[in-house]
Structure formats: structure tokens, C-alpha cells
Amino acid sequence: xxxxxxxxxxxxxxxxxxxxxxxxxxxxxxxxxxxxxxxxxxxxxxxxxxxxxxxxxxxxxxxxxxxxxxxxxxxxxxxxxxxxxxxxxxxxxxxxxxxxxxxxxxxxxxxxxxxxxxxxxxxxxxxxxxxxxxxxxxxxxxxxxxxxxxxxxxxxxxxxxxxxxxxxxxxxxxxxxxxxxx
Numbered sequence: 712x713x714x715x716x717x718x719x720x721x722x723x724x725x726x727x728x729x730x731x732x733x734x735x736x737x738x739x740x741x742x743x744x745x746x747x748x749x750x751x752x753x754x755x756x757x758x759x760x761x762x763x764x765x766x767x768x769x770x771x772x773x774x775x776x777x778x779x780x781x782x783x784x785x786x787x788x789x790x791x792x793x794x795x796x797x798x799x800x801x802x803x804x805x806x807x808x809x810x811x812x813x814x815x816x817x818x819x820x821x822x823x824x825x826x827x828x829x830x831x832x833x834x835x836x837x838x839x840x841x842x843x844x845x846x847x848x849x850x851x852x853x854x855x856x857x858x859x860x861x862x863x864x865x866x867x868x869x870x871x872x873x874x875x876x877x878x879x880x881x882x883x884x885x886x887x888x889x890x891x892x893x
Contacts, residue, residue, distance in 0.1 A: 726796065726797065727794060727795065727796045728793075728794070728795040728796075728875070728876060728879045729792070729793070729794055729795075730792070730793040730795075730870040730871060730872055730873070730875075730876050731790055731791065731792050731793070731870065731871060732790060732791050732850050732851055732853070732868075732869045732870045732871050733789065733790040733850070733851070734788070734789060734790070734836065734850045734851040735789075736851075737785045737786070737788060737789045737836070737850070738785075738789065740781060740785040741781070741782050741785045741786050741789075743781055744777075744778045744779070744780070744781030744782030744783075744784075744785060745778065745782055746778070747774050747775075747777045747778030747781060747782075748774065748775050748778030748779060748782065749778075750774045750778075751770070751771045751772070751773070751774030751775035751778060752771075752775070754767065754770050754771050754774060755767075755771045758771075784837070786805055786806060786807075787804050787805040787807065787809060787810070787837075788804055788805060788836050788837045788838075788848075788850050789805055789806070789850070790804070790805065790850060791803070791804050791848050791850045791868060791869065791870065792804075792808075793856070793868055793870045793876060795876060795879055795880065795883075797816075797883060798815060798816060799813050799814060799815045799816055800813070800814045800816070800819075800858070800880070801813045801814075802814075802848055802868055804838065804848060804850070810838050810848075812848075812866075814858065814860070814866065816880070816883055816884065818860050818861055818862070819858050819859070819860060819861070819880065819884065820859045820860060820861045821858075821859040821881070821884070822856055822857065822858050822859070822876075822877045822880040822881055822884075823856075823857045823859070823877065824854065824855075824856065824857075824873055824874050824877045825854065825855045825856070825857045825867065825873070826854050827852075827853075827854075828847070828849060828852065828853065828854065828855035828867060828869050829849075829852045830849050830851075830852060832844070833847050833849045833867075835849075836849055836850055836851075837849065837850075844865070844867075845864050845865030845866060845867065846864065846865070846866050846867070847866065847867035847868070847869075848867070848868050848869065849867070849869050850869055851869055852869075853869060853871075854869070854870070854871070854872075854873040854874070855867050855868055855869040855870060855873050856868050856870055856873045856876050856877055856880070858880075
């Protein structure tokens with residue numbers, strides 16, 4: 712395990728710990744979505760099709776719909792923010808903050824550091840669920856936090872300085888969060 716910041720093991724953690732992971736590659740995919748939308752708009756404005764309105768409408772609607780889906784789907788996962796306070800973890804994705812998930816610390820049985828979370832293992836970027844692995848928010852390859860929940864599920868989040876987040880979670884669980892193992 713690597714140590715990102717020198718710290719005293721007995722030093723108190725901040726009341727609110729913030730972490731973030733960013734994937735700049737998603738911006739390229741967002742440009743592809745914008746290009747699809749632009750193509751749909753251009754088709755609608757500059758159409759000289761003589762084969763009828765139905766193919767034109769289908770092309771315009773298809774391009775704009777695909778563009779919106781790609782644009783908003785990628786912008787939602789450009790980054791993920793993790794906020795850890797004394798009572799819960801809150802995960803927010805993208806600039807709008809959606810999708811969002813709040814997990815009370817009382818529901819967390821433990822936390823582990825995972826040095827190699829990859830989109831390939833989860834089936835891509837985004838908010839993912841796999842029956843054998845649990846749920847995850849994956850915005851890039853790299854380190855992450857794996858939460859073990861009391862209901863037997865796991866929740867994985869890619870976040871920079873994941874080791875620090877795990878340490879803060881473990882310390883908060885040891886401090887006697889209701890429902891947590893000591």
C-alpha cells in the first residue's frame with residue numbers, strides 16, 4: 712500500500728472527508744454525442760430529401776436521441792465525488808450530481824482498499840451492477856474503496872486517495888457508529 716500523505720495514525724480525521732476521481736477521456740465521448748446531435752440538427756435544417764418525410768424524421772430523431780444519450784450518459788460520469796461525514800458516505804456523479812447514493816455508516820460492515828479497479832472488470836464506466844461483484848461507480852481505472860455492507864452486498868467506488876478514505880471509514884466504524892462491528 713502506498714502512503715499518499717504523511718500522517719499521524721493517532722491524529723483526528725477531518726469532520727468531512729472529500730475524495731474525487733476524474734476521467735478526462737469521457738469528454739471525448741461527450742464530443743461524439745454533441746456531433747450526433749449537430750448532425751441531426753443539420754439534417755433537419757438542410758434536408759433536400761425527396762424520398763419522403765418519414766426517413767428524414769427517423770434520421771433526425773435518431774441522431775438527436777443518440778447524441779443526447781451519449782452526451783448526457785458520458786457527462787454524468789466525467790467524475791465522481793465521495794463525501795464522508797460522521798454519519799454517512801455520499802457518492803455523486805458528474806456535474807449534476809446524478810446518479811447519487813447515500814450510504815449510512817450504520818449500514819457499513821467494513822471497508823477495503825482495492826488498488827486495481829478497472830472498467831473492464833465491471834463492464835465499462837458508470838454506475839454498474841454485477842451479481843457476483845456487487846455495485847460500483849467506476850469512472851476510471853485505478854484505486855478504489857470497496858464497502859462491505861451489513862446486508863451482504865458490496866459497493867465499490869473509484870476515488871483518488873482511496874487508502875485515506877478506507878482509513879477514515881475504519882476509524883469511524885471503530886468509534887462506535889451504531890450497528891458497526893468493533
